[in-house]
Amino acid sequence: xxxxxxxxxxxxxxxxxxxxxxxxxxxxxxxxxxxxxxxxxxxxxxxxxxxxxxxxxxxxxxxxxxxxxxxxxxxxxxxxxxxxxxxxxxxxxxxxxxxxxxxxxxxxxxxxxxxxxxxxxxxxxxxxxxxxxxxxxxxxxxxxxxxxxxxxxxxxxxxxxxxx
Numbered sequence: 209x210x211x212x213x214x215x216x217x218x219x220x221x222x223x224x225x226x227x228x229x230x231x232x233x234x235x236x237x238x239x240x241x242x243x244x245x246x247x248x249x250x251x252x253x254x255x256x257x258x259x260x261x262x263x264x265x266x267x268x269x270x271x272x273x274x275x276x277x278x279x280x281x282x283x284x285x286x287x288x289x290x291x292x293x294x295x296x297x298x299x300x301x302x303x304x305x306x307x308x309x310x311x312x313x314x315x316x317x318x319x320x321x322x323x324x325x326x327x328x329x330x331x332x333x334x335x336x337x338x339x340x341x342x343x344x345x346x347x348x349x350x351x352x353x354x355x356x357x358x359x360x361x362x363x364x365x366x367x368x369x370x371x372x
Contacts, residue, residue: 257307264300271297275332294332
């Protein structure tokens, strides 16, 4: 059987085939573009993760160095700088945790890090509390030494009267 086609059918085939091929090509380009965007997003996330991990490492190192400083050097740095330095690693940690919330492998590593990091910061907080207590005791002792002996004696007598 011989197939006869008219001019209209031939024209439709000549137009339809390139259009179908163009749709296939556009669909393939959309898939490639989506894949490229996904790879760029993964790369950006990796770079951000590395940047935040480095920042966490620097801030933690600052805390460790601060912990090892003698008290007189800590006084030179100042309370506002030291307290701000103490808060930064925890903020960095939570920002990092938010960044890896969908990646279980990284999340497990961060939870492991949290165990040791929190211990470090608890030790640092305790060290700051002890240092503050020592400062108060030292200032009280300095105040007692500055008082004249008669005032010191009368203060001791007043304390003894209250207790007995």
